[in-house]
Amino acid sequence: MSCPDFIIIGAMKCGTSTLATQLGQQNGLFLTTPKEPNFFSDDDVFARGLHWYASLFERAGTQDIKGEASTHYTKLPTHPHTVTRMRAVLANPRLVYMVRDPVQRSVSHFIHEWSERRMSGNLDSALETYPELVEYSLYAKQIAPFIDAYGIDAICLTSLERLKTNPADELARIAHHIGFKGPTQWHSELSTQNVSAERVRKLPLHNLLVDNPVARSLRRALVPQSLRTRLAKSRQMHARPTLSPDRIAALRAQFASDQTRLSELFPDVIETDMKREVS
Template identity: 30%
Template sequence: MLVPSCDPPSRTDGYGVTDARAGWGKQLRLPDFFIIGAAKAGTTSLYDMLARHPGVFLPSRKEPEFFARDDLYAEGIENYAWMFDPARPDQLTGEGSTLYSLSPLFPDTASRIARHVPQARFIYVLRHPVERAYSFYIQLVKNYQNATGDYVVHRRFEDFVLPEFHARAAPRAKVLAPFNAHFPDTPELCLAGSDYLMQIRAYLAHVPRERMLFLKFEDFRRDREAVTKRVCDFLGLPPMEGHPAEAGRRNVSRDHFDRLGEQLAMDTLRNRAGLLWKFRGMLPTSLRQRLRERALARAPRVEFLHEPPAMLPETRALLEQRFAVQIPELSQLTGLDLAEWGLDLPRDQMHPTAVLDANRFPALR
């Protein structure tokens, strides 16, 4: 989508790139569509699949986060638009910042997009809200471990979402990666992205309903081809050639913790083997691999601290109460069948303003 430039260019953009191509008053190429989330709902896989469509150009940076973050937005629209310059005139452009569905943590996102790209379309993938919130927590842990090399989990999920425990939990420097510095460390960090009605209403205040496509993560996992066809139809694109499943899974946290657990187990074996470890390279590769697998299988079970603990049943129950009240309206607004989420609780068990009371969690006290 071409729009006129309205802001003078700055010298260096917030992405660490100096770009003198953008001139004041030139036509800017901006996204035709946005995949706004939800985080941990398959948006990376969807983005990768759309990037393979010949009629679509997507930048290598999936999540530029320009319209959500005040620091990046202050740099000016030109410092965002340059990443869409390589698109051909006959291609649609888009991006996939999941920060765009984290209202009220980033409250100006929808209005900013509407100001600069008033004809844009929006794709929003929903996932079981409690599962999504916990998965987002897992991603935060993974980000911190990858960025710092500190593999101890310093906060449980409850330490993030229970206000009382959050107040005395490990400091943000021990739980949030440096590149997540823009995240506010509040109990809503993991939960706001699952408040789908809040996010949708933020956009409907600025764009008509027909320019929003709602998808379900669970449908995407079952039948990527059908969901991808819906996306192409929504964007006015011809069907994709090839099978969408070829894009594979992306951004799977389970793989990270499995690899890390194996690495830590090997470190333990290395320490036990002592000097013998140095001579392992003298063995044939096939024999070395068999010995390695046998040693790992026979190694005593070590409880590593690298893997986040499971969500407590009490937490799940209370969060289900919080989100269940949204289901009837959410289903009607999105046109999605949400019955498989299992949140159709009796009305007397729905608590839209449920407080995560620490007194209900004696095991954590």
């Protein structure tokens, strides 16, 4: 039964889609479609069974290194069974965990959920209402169960900041960790994937009115592209939400001990730019 050799386990809104796209462009690396099966985390997906999960890797070549990328795997306490389920199936996977400045991740997370109509209002009120905006930025806490299960050497910690600063070298470092022996190439012509600022807020009955194939065909036939573009842009969050200095300071205080712990666990990776104040 075919199973992954490596998994990008998160974190959400830290560049995992871009990394998965770049890895998928390398000859000898295979990533699943969909990019995020969320098999070990989501109860309804896990209920599909291991044969369904294994089928996602059937198109891989016999010599390919196989992987997937599911950010739900580092979403405690929302998905508490991930590591237990993974440990029962995968003996020694190579794991990649992407992080970024924790405050900026929380902001991007809010924009993502706002576009999906799962959160509304302003960012300040959302931080009070939705604890996951903070919880998913507690990177040391999220990665701890994987360290306990597989050991710290199984985990490659990277960051959005590192990928932006030196993409080719960082891609090569990650590829080496997952066991890829060939040379890697960063494809700069590929756009950054899943950018929060470009997301369009879903309409009520979105699946019926927008994602429905019949509605999509009618829209393309009857509505000019220029008008469709204007309508989409009207549903974007044009200004990135800002936080007051007091709120930023409070968040930094919440993240401080976790960031210190992460620095102790991965001293060669955590950089000063991940701890800088948001201007």
